[in-house]
Amino acid sequence: MLKVYNTLNNKKEKFETVESGKVKMYVCGLTVQNYSHIGHIRSAINYDVIRRYLEYLGYDVDYISNFTDINEKIVKRAEEEDMSPEKLANKYANAFLEDIRAFNIKAADKYLRVSENIDEIIEMVSTLIGKGYAYEMNGDVYFSVESFDDYGKLSGRSIEDMQAGARIAVNEDKKNPLDFALWKKVDEGEGWESPWGEGWPGWHIECSAMSMKRLGPSFDIHGGGVDLIFPHHENEIAQSEAYSGKQFAKYWLHNGTVNLSGEKMSKSLGNFFTSREVLKEFSGQVVRYFLLTRHYRSPIDFSYEKLEEAKTSLDRLINTRRQLAEVLSYDIKSAEVSEDDERFFAKISEVQSDFKDALDDDFNTAGGIGVLHDFAGCINSYINRNDFSLNEKNFSILEEAEEIFLELAEILGLEFSIDKSEIKSSDLAPQLIDLLINLREDARKNKDWDKADLIRDKLMEMGIEVKDTPRGAEWQIIKKEEN
RNA sequence: CCAUCCAUAGUAUAAUGGUAGUGCGAAGGAUUGCAAAUCCUAAGGUGUUGGUUCAAUUCCAACUGGGUGGUCCA
Structure with a gap:
């Protein structure tokens, strides 16, 4: 019987799907502003295995993820790379899709993009205002945390506690410092039209709007890194449940961080390895294996x-x-x-x-x-x-x-x-190799070690390893990337 | 300071209310012309203190140490 650790209750719980035989899962993807690093890959591999296992158990899995393609960072990076924000976002989204192939990560059934779901987001924000959970202030729209009774249930804290330890800068427009933006005003020509003027969606609203659009108001699994529990996922729950009046995700799963000498690998700290540079040294399979030798919730030192x-x-x-x-x-x-x-x-x-x-x-x-x-x-x-x-x-x-x-x-x-099959495209090669192996066998029988070793060494130089086993000589192609 | 997670041999990781397993590394042996691969053998471990219990590494509490979050994050 499958049990999963649910951050919502900080307990392992029996896994029971909302709809029998089906698993609907949403995994927070990344802001497509740069090449992915190992932290992103760990998350992707983790949920990939979860998905594969659920499929193995016989579930019909709908696996959804997203690309955040609208925000300040993307605009800034677009300026640096001298291209439009759309183009930059596209470039790195495609790079990510390429990267995951190298790690044998199955693509999500659908990658939702913020830029393609603005209408849904606006609709959701309007509804939240209508229901009294959100308010507009000078072109911005904020979610009022005090209006939502369960606020803090995921991260296990009360509003008062959070205010005490808050590091957030006070914003005059907000009724409560913990209120978060659903919609942000931007300069003319840079955003989307909305009932509150031109603007962008807030960071958290996208995941709510897009996941509910595809999976419905209540679905099974919502995943992401532990560093998203607060504020991102906490806010997602608040706005989604306030909007629908129903339970949002049933199981909240969070993977641990990839650390570098004990400290979280992250873009802002600058202590990260991109997937691409690691792939120059090791195969995706090795990296994948390494990451899976540790339980997904625990941090792992890279x-x-x-x-x-x-x-x-x-x-x-x-x-x-x-x-x-x-x-x-x-x-x-x-x-x-x-x-x-x-x-x-x-x-x-x-x-x-x-x-x-x-x-x-x-x-x-x-x-x-x-x-x-x-x-x-x-x-x-x-x-x-x-x-x-x-x-x-x-x-x-x-x-x-x-x-x-x-x-x-x-x-x-x-x-x-099995590497032999990889060169089957040319049926000649295996035959030639077998011929050489046979010649070497003859040499060995005559104790002509020099000749035997010469053949073995030369084959090795070509990337073909020969081993003498009790069953006779065997050979295999050694992948270059693994040497 | 608050929340939350974690603490197992040299190292990295599992499991368990009663005999703590696996990989890597290091030791010895088998096999081999030499290698490679593989096998066998032995060594080596539950952070500290207290509690619950017939029994605690496991459950509970405190402590110590570490991660993550409380700001952008996967």
Whole structure:
């Protein structure tokens, strides 16, 4: 049974969807003002895994995210890059979509853009004014926090508490310093027409208007980084529930920050790694694996050293998958089933449920990876033992093991592809490589180590690694980006 | 100051009211012509203090230390 930690109550709760069999989720995307950094990617990967797992469980998932393409930062950056704000926003939205592919993140079913939903936003603001939750002041519209009884329920604070610790500058136009803008006045020619004059939507209103437009007033999951709990998500709840009179999102999920020597990676602090620079050093798969070795709600410390370790660790899983595929290509020697076989068979059936138990517990990917490693160890020790031979029974069991191994990895978005297949476009290459391997085998039989090593070394230079296993020589293409 | 989360071997991470697992690293061994990969073996751990309990690493409280938020943020 799936349990998720809900920030709304600070508890793990049983997961029950609003509509049976369907999950509607909205994940706060980013302001498209620059290239994405690892913090953004962690969030995207996290919700990608959540989505994949929900789909694995059989839910029909509608996964929605957004691009904030209107605000001061974008205008400022557009000036710096000497292009229109629209063009800049587009450029970085497209860059993000490219980036997520490198990390094997599935695209959202829909990315909503503020600039395309102005009408809905204006309608929502008008309604809030009509219901007495908001007021207009010199072309700005503010939401009155005191008018909404539940204000503070997500971040667990009362209005009084917040006022005491507030760092916010006092604004004369606001009735209460905590009131937030739903609509902001801008100079002529720079904004959108509205009943309150020309202006822009406030930061929080977009997510409310767009999520409700697509998913309805009540939906299942609303996700984002912990740094959005207050004020962003708190304000979203206030304005959405004030607007609809219904519960907004049922489960509020928040991923932890990516830190750099203990401090949050962020644009404003300037201590960030962009996805693109990291991808020059490590594959998206390694980064993904690394980020998933920590529970999503906890902060994670980022460094290249840790990515290096993650790569070694991930390679172990990939090697297992390769050996499994290799073994399954052998001829069956219908030998008898031994005790070792039986023990191995029993193990396989445990793996799936162990993995599911981990993910059921608030999407514990770190635990899931542990199960995968445990599984890999079993497979390795089984197929590498000296008296291993393929019989009819264990062939089908190993096939099943391979299938399960890949299926579980797939939930985490990890794909252990076999490199030989990647060069199948030219059928000649594998044949040529096999020829060289055979020549090397002959050399080895004659103890002509110089020639044998020469072939191995030269192949290595070309990016083809040769390994002599108890089963004979095996080769694989080494991806350049991983070296 | 307030809110909230966290504290596990050298390191990074899981789990659990009763025997604390996994990866990386380091040690020894097996395998190998040498490698690579893999396996086996052993080593090594629950921040401090108190409480609840037959039993606490787990639950509770305080403390200490850290993260995040209280301002733009994923």
